[in-house]
Amino acid sequence: MEDYLEAIYILFQKQGYARCVDVAEYLGVTKPSVSRAVKELSKAKYLRKDSNSILSLTSSGEQVAATIYERHRFFMERLIEAGVDPKTAETDACRMEHGISAEAFEKLKYSVERQGEEVK
Known part of the structure; x- marks a missing residue:
């Protein structure tokens, strides 16, 4: 899960946003893997996914990342x-x-x- 948080953090630093497809490409994993990770990280209150499928880290998620x-x-x-x-x-x-x-x-x-x- 830490790899996903770090990837979202890095993508946000580089391009100002992160989507599941960006994370999958960055980490070289499948989109379903990212979807599962996003679900778990959202449940743990480390990130949010908005209606446009943009991922953002919560303050605790950003701190960990x-x-x-x-x-x-x-x-x-x-x-x-x-x-x-x-x-x-x-x-x-x-x-x-x-x-x-x-x-x-x-x-x-x-x-x-x-x-x-x-x-x-």
């Missing part, structure tokens, strides 16, 4: 900096973003930020 996206970008940037091919970094960052605890991520991010300050 922004957190996931922050983790994704963090891991992807670190992997690319380490010399990992961007396509592989994208795939691995997606795996890593979901498997790390909030505490571990915050400590890792803080550690990297501190190292960056020492380099300057």
Whole structure:
């Protein structure tokens, strides 16, 4: 479900809206898969679908999606900096973003930020 929230968040950032067909295309999944996810995420109060089939994140959905996206970008940037091919970094960052605890991520991010300050 986190992948769907992140996809909607990214699509909204890029094009100002997200529809089920956009999410399916972005994630490379079927429209019925997106419909099921939208139903579950709507039930959980993470998103809404208006009469024009435009998806929008609720405040709690946006908060979760922004957190996931922050983790994704963090891991992807670190992997690319380490010399990992961007396509592989994208795939691995997606795996890593979901498997790390909030505490571990915050400590890792803080550690990297501190190292960056020492380099300057």
